[in-house]
Amino acid sequence: MIAESGHYALVLALGLALIQSTVPILGARWREFALMNVARSTAVAQLAFVAASFAALVALHVSSDFSVINVFENSHSMKPLIYKITGVWGNHEGSMLLWVLILALFGGMVAIFGNNLPISLRAHVLAVQAWIASAFYLFILMTSNPFLRMANPPIEGQDLNPVLQDIGLAVHPPMLYLGYVGFSISFSFAVAALIEGRIDAAWARWVRPWTLVAWIFLSLGIAMGSYWAYYELGWGGWWFWDPVENASLMPWLAGTALLHSLVVMEKRNALKVWTILLSILAFSLSLLGTFLVRSGVLTSVHAFANDPRRGVFILLILCVFIGGSLSLYAWRASALKQGGLFAPISREGALVLNNLLLTTACATVFVGTLYPLALEVMTGEKISVGAPFFNLTFGPLFIPLMIAVPFGPLLAWKRGDLVAAAQRLIAAGVGALIVVAVVWAWTLGGGTFAPLAIGLALFVILGALSDIVERIGLFRMPFSTAIRRAGGLPRSAWGTMFAHAGVGVALIGIVCETTWNTEFIRSMRIGDVANVAGYSLKLEGLTPRQGPNYREMTAQFSVSTDGRLLDPMTPSKRSFTTRGATTTEAALLTRGVSQLYISLGEISGDGSIGVRIYHKPLVLLIWFGPVLMAFGGMLSLSDRRLRVGAPKPARSLRGLQAAE
Amino acid sequence: MSLIRTLCLALAIGVVAANAAYAVQPDEIMSDTAKEARARDLSRELRCMVCQNQSIDDSEAPLARDLRLLVRERIAAGDSDAQVMDFLVARYGEFVLLKPRLNSHTWLLWFLTPLALSGGGIALWVHSRRRARSAAGQDTALLSLTADEEARLNRLIGAETAPEK
Numbered sequence: 001m002i003a004e005s006g007h008y009a010l011v012l013a014l015g016l017a018l019i020q021s022t023v024p025i026l027g028a029r030w031r032e033f034a035l036m037n038v039a040r041s042t043a044v045a046q047l048a049f050v051a052a053s054f055a056a057l058v059a060l061h062v063s064s065d066f067s068v069i070n071v072f073e074n075s076h077s078m079k080p081l082i083y084k085i086t087g088v089w090g091n092h093e094g095s096m097l098l099w100v101l102i103l104a105l106f107g108g109m110v111a112i113f114g115n116n117l118p119i120s121l122r123a124h125v126l127a128v129q130a131w132i133a134s135a136f137y138l139f140i141l142m143t144s145n146p147f148l149r150m151a152n153p154p155i156e157g158q159d160l161n162p163v164l165q166d167i168g169l170a171v172h173p174p175m176l177y178l179g180y181v182g183f184s185i186s187f188s189f190a191v192a193a194l195i196e197g198r199i200d201a202a203w204a205r206w207v208r209p210w211t212l213v214a215w216i217f218l219s220l221g222i223a224m225g226s227y228w229a230y231y232e233l234g235w236g237g238w239w240f241w242d243p244v245e246n247a248s249l250m251p252w253l254a255g256t257a258l259l260h261s262l263v264v265m266e267k268r269n270a271l272k273v274w275t276i277l278l279s280i281l282a283f284s285l286s287l288l289g290t291f292l293v294r295s296g297v298l299t300s301v302h303a304f305a306n307d308p309r310r311g312v313f314i315l316l317i318l319c320v321f322i323g324g325s326l327s328l329y330a331w332r333a334s335a336l337k338q339g340g341l342f343a344p345i346s347r348e349g350a351l352v353l354n355n356l357l358l359t360t361a362c363a364t365v366f367v368g369t370l371y372p373l374a375l376e377v378m379t380g381e382k383i384s385v386g387a388p389f390f391n392l393t394f395g396p397l398f399i400p401l402m403i404a405v406p407f408g409p410l411l412a413w414k415r416g417d418l419v420a421a422a423q424r425l426i427a428a429g430v431g432a433l434i435v436v437a438v439v440w441a442w443t444l445g446g447g448t449f450a451p452l453a454i455g456l457a458l459f460v461i462l463g464a465l466s467d468i469v470e471r472i473g474l475f476r477m478p479f480s481t482a483i484r485r486a487g488g489l490p491r492s493a494w495g496t497m498f499a500h501a502g503v504g505v506a507l508i509g510i511v512c513e514t515t516w517n518t519e520f521i522r523s524m525r526i527g528d529v530a531n532v533a534g535y536s537l538k539l540e541g542l543t544p545r546q547g548p549n550y551r552e553m554t555a556q557f558s559v560s561t562d563g564r565l566l567d568p569m570t571p572s573k574r575s576f577t578t579r580g581a582t583t584t585e586a587a588l589l590t591r592g593v594s595q596l597y598i599s600l601g602e603i604s605g606d607g608s609i610g611v612r613i614y615h616k617p618l619v620l621l622i623w624f625g626p627v628l629m630a631f632g633g634m635l636s637l638s639d640r641r642l643r644v645g646a647p648k649p650a651r652s653l654r655g656l657q658a659a660e
Numbered sequence: 661m662s663l664i665r666t667l668c669l670a671l672a673i674g675v676v677a678a679n680a681a682y683a684v685q686p687d688e689i690m691s692d693t694a695k696e697a698r699a700r701d702l703s704r705e706l707r708c709m710v711c712q713n714q715s716i717d718d719s720e721a722p723l724a725r726d727l728r729l730l731v732r733e734r735i736a737a738g739d740s741d742a743q744v745m746d747f748l749v750a751r752y753g754e755f756v757l758l759k760p761r762l763n764s765h766t767w768l769l770w771f772l773t774p775l776a777l778s779g780g781g782i783a784l785w786v787h788s789r790r791r792a793r794s795a796a797g798q799d800t801a802l803l804s805l806t807a808d809e810e811a812r813l814n815r816l817i818g819a820e821t822a823p824e825k
Contacts, residue, residue, distance in 0.1 A: 356780045364773045371769045384707045386758030393773045523686045
């Protein structure tokens with residue numbers, strides 16, 4: 001009954017989406033307000049029905065209704081409740097349902113909070129949003145229905161893939177999808193603008209908060225996924241240049257570029273045509289990511305050809321939306337008027353440089369991800385493109401980018417003064433050079449790359465701080481004045497500072513982890529001591545343990561440094577009975593922002609166990625950086641200029657009261 | 661074993677996860693640390709051919725172990741890094757390299773980044789020159805308001821100033 005209602009709710013949502021995708025457009029054409037307003041009610045109703053459908057699937061998973069194929073294949077009655085819930089999106093069908101739920105959520109939010117939008121723009125945006133939604137509802141209903149039942153229900157389920165039975169699954173996919181799918185809003189706004197043939201600075205102002213929300217979630221989602229891989233995986237890697245990761249990195253790079261070009265458009269009414277293109281590209285790359293991940297094309301081109309139904313359907317969606325929007329762009333973009341002029345050395349110029357480098361980085365990831373597929377399809381030749389390729393091509397692009405980042409906020413709009421900006425960055429530059437020298441001397445003989453990279457990262461951080469220091473007049477004015485001015489600074493300025501500093505922080509983490517990572521691989525017996533980076537770790541014992549749906553072998557390590565005893569570490573190895581799979585649960589000991597990391601290998605006949613111990617210096621900065629960036633994004637989002645519902649001056653309120 | 665890959669593939673197509681164990685085993689390690697370091701560096705550039713885009717250094721598949729041992733065998737026999745790579749390519753094809761060699765089929769892959777960067781730079785430069793030249797004829801239509809906006813603006817101004825009169 002629950003399954004059938006969930007299924008039915010989804011069909012109704014499709015019906016609503018079809019209405020939403022046509023009626024408002026006609027309304028806009030005929031200038032009928034009633035018809036345009038249909039968009040609003042259908043968007044909200046659509047959200048309600050998809051939410052009901054999703055809730056139905058959650059209820060089926062929680063109650064372990066194994067007559068539903070999706071539940072049978074991905075759940076187990078003994079599974080802890082949290083994994084019963086997260087298991088809903090731990091499979092293809094459920095994750096697609098989450099995808100459309102988030103799409104409907106964004107549509108609903110635009111409908112609810114979009115009061116200040118011109119009514120025809122809102123109608124168009126919601127209609128475009130409904131086109132996307134309709135396509136994906138059809139996809140789910142025709143090829144990936146999670147509500148299908150089977151004739152002879154089994155008594156027990158097949159359990160969820162053990163590596164997914166982790167708190168990471170509760171956070172990572174929803175965050176990532178909020179980011180991915182969030183870019184659909186800027187896409188819809190761009191297509192709506194092209195349909196209407198009118199775009200101005202106000203458009204950028206409406207789009208920016210939505211893009212920012214999507215970008216914040218995508219940043220956190222990617223960082224979260226990376227940390228999850230790091231601790232769950234067992235060998236301490238955190239980024240693999242895997243096509244699936246690249247699929248999320250590409251929209252992030254395009255989205256970051258978009259955020260910056262939206263600033264130019266909002267402030268200076270320039271770069272309109274380019275901004276529209278980026279809006280289309282960011283979401284197109286999200287769709288491409290969905291295609292890559294969902295179609296099975298990554299496993300192999302042949303796997304895709306063997307069961308092409310889903311893949312072909314998404315490919316079709318991909319072609320229609322990307323092809324359609326780009327054709328519309330080619331047709332209408334020339335009609336858009338170009339806005340404000342600027343000199344190459346200016347704030348706009350700096351943001352254009354940012355866009356050039358980020359889109360090139362995005363293109364590099366794109367070609368590296370798709371080239372092997374394309375080459376195999378066209379010539380049958382098989383090549384591999386992996387981490388060594390990306391490190392060589394993608395990495396260098398970040399050097400000019402990082403050098404340019406601190407200059408951007410210091411340049412004036414229209415025409416900037418590079419020398420003056422450089423003078424203000426002298427302190428940051430000197431600080432960075434001192435650090436380069438210190439690090440280089442400290443690690444003498446360890447190469448020059450790492451000290452230079454750390455110096456560059458520090459330059460970015462100090463540069464971001466210099467901008468704030470400059471703006472509030474710290475060291476130039478009395479301290480109290482500076483504090484007052486700091487309070488008066490727009491939140492978006494603080495946002496820029498935190499986001500830019502976050503880039504530097506992440507870079508420090510990346511460089512330190514890759515350069516000074518210590519690794520210890522050995523077979524250990526009980527009583528053996530490992531000495532790693534100044535820590536001694538003694539294997540105290542091995543104990544078997546029974547978990548809810550797995551058995552595990554835990555090892556106890558006592559950790560000491562300089563004769564002081566630290567917290568013990570207990571890595572384990574789990575065997576999941578139902579799927580017959582094992583997972584490695586690494587043990588982490590955090591010291592400041594560095595970590596000790598232990599993962600277990602096989603136990604051999606003589607009672608010794610394979611052990612991997614790592615000391616990863618400053619590794620936490622890798623994820624702390626993106627968190628800072630997202631925090632900067634949130635500050636910027638809370639800036640009053642961007643708050644939903646244009647702020648009204650208090651004076652006019654008083655005035656209205658007086659008039660009564 | 662790359663988790664992300666397992667995760668995403670599992671999410672994507674419901675593939676059953678293989679064991680999450682680790683790659684280099686204690687018994688594989690060479691006693692000569694310099695040679696071992698070379699072996700590790702080479703391993704990171706070689707693909708485990710039965711895995712998804714994983715290097716043999718990360719993979720726990722039996723084939724990856726065989727390849728790791730093979731690399732160490734060649735190094736122990738005195739091969740240079742290039743010789744080891746050539747040996748493996750001769751045996752397993754270009755597919756084994758995670759960083760493809762530059763040839764007629766891969767030049768686009770390698771040169772796209774510099775081409776995009778320089779092409780984009782040139783396009784920007786040309787564009788800004790052209791715009792600067794046509795700046796004289798800056799259109800004013802852009803800055804003027806439509807009738808709709810004019811009315812709305814008047815309304816807003818009216819609402820704000822009227823009571824003060």
